[in-house]
Amino acid sequence: MTPLQFALNHMTTPQLAFADFVALSSRLGCVGIEARNDIARPLFDGMSAADAGKLVSDSGLRLVGLSQVYPFNTWDAEREAAVRSLIDMAKQAGAETISLIPRNDGTGLADGERQQNVRVAMKAILPMLQDADIVALVEPLGFLRSSLRSKAELVDVIADLDSAAQFKLVHDTFHHTLADGGPIFPEHTGIVHISGVVDPSLAVDQMEDEHRVLIDQNDRLGNIDQIQALIEAGYNGLISYECFSPETHAMKDPYSEIKRSFEFMTNRLGRQAAVRVARHKGRKV
Numbered sequence: 001m002t003p004l005q006f007a008l009n010h011m012t013t014p015q016l017a018f019a020d021f022v023a024l025s026s027r028l029g030c031v032g033i034e035a036r037n038d039i040a041r042p043l044f045d046g047m048s049a050a051d052a053g054k055l056v057s058d059s060g061l062r063l064v065g066l067s068q069v070y071p072f073n074t075w076d077a078e079r080e081a082a083v084r085s086l087i088d089m090a091k092q093a094g095a096e097t098i099s100l101i102p103r104n105d106g107t108g109l110a111d112g113e114r115q116q117n118v119r120v121a122m123k124a125i126l127p128m129l130q131d132a133d134i135v136a137l138v139e140p141l142g143f144l145r146s147s148l149r150s151k152a153e154l155v156d157v158i159a160d161l162d163s164a165a166q167f168k169l170v171h172d173t174f175h176h177t178l179a180d181g182g183p184i185f186p187e188h189t190g191i192v193h194i195s196g197v198v199d200p201s202l203a204v205d206q207m208e209d210e211h212r213v214l215i216d217q218n219d220r221l222g223n224i225d226q227i228q229a230l231i232e233a234g235y236n237g238l239i240s241y242e243c244f245s246p247e248t249h250a251m252k253d254p255y256s257e258i259k260r261s262f263e264f265m266t267n268r269l270g271r272q273a274a275v276r277v278a279r280h281k282g283r284k285v
Contacts, residue, residue, distance in 0.1 A: 032062035142178025
């Protein structure tokens with residue numbers, strides 16, 4: 001099996017200063033990181049974008065993306081300014097992508113309305129991305145209150161705007177589960193976000209960001225099966241940890257705990273790959 005390419009989202013360890021987050025990611029053997037403007041500390045901890053980008057590259061990492069503009073699909077002058085600002089910051093830092101998050105408050109849900117809102121925003125953003133030669137990652141959210149739950153609807157807009165080079169989707173294993181699964185689109189996937197839910201008392205429609213923890217054998221989201229399906233379908237990009245749980249944020253030894261989870265996923269996927277090969281050859285593992 002081809003080695004997994006792990007990345008780390010700052011949301012998983014928001015208690016760490018940016019420089020410490022970069023150092024942790026490098027020590028874990030990650031390929032890249034995702035920085036955020038929505039945690040309880042300034043983006044890059046106030047470091048200039050150029051200096052932050054240099055720190056990342058000097059640490060042997062890619063600055064995979066900057067998050068986020070919310071809600072991108074309520075298009076107005078404020079959102080336009082936010083997108084332009086994030087693109088500018090990304091270019092200064094050498095980031096590969098920016099992140100666009102849909103409205104998630106129970107409004108704009110009607111069929112027809114939600115697709116049109118996404119299309120209007122993406123049509124306006126497209127020339128900005130082309131001028132800057134940068135990619136936007138759009139993340140469908142599986143919550144019932146989300147105005148963009150369906151990856152298929154997003155792919156339809158991407159195709160309609162002939163914009164596959166500028167827009168990629170985020171396959172988030174948590175949100176994929178909350179949205180009742182459905183088709184995957186490896187050719188349109190720019191990154192995979194992973195997290196686990198282990199609380200056995202929760203129904204799927206009760207799961208919230210606060211329940212998203214590191215993945216282990218008790219995971220209820222089927223992360224291993226989702227990652228395996230994406231790989232088998234041709235996805236070979238980054239798999240980035242994005243945990244929101246206060247329990248995860250309070251980790252006393254994030255290196256050991258994240259490393260243990262990385263090893264669990266690598267071993268489980270490797271085992272499944274070996275079983276598939278053995279079955280193909282007509283023998284048991």
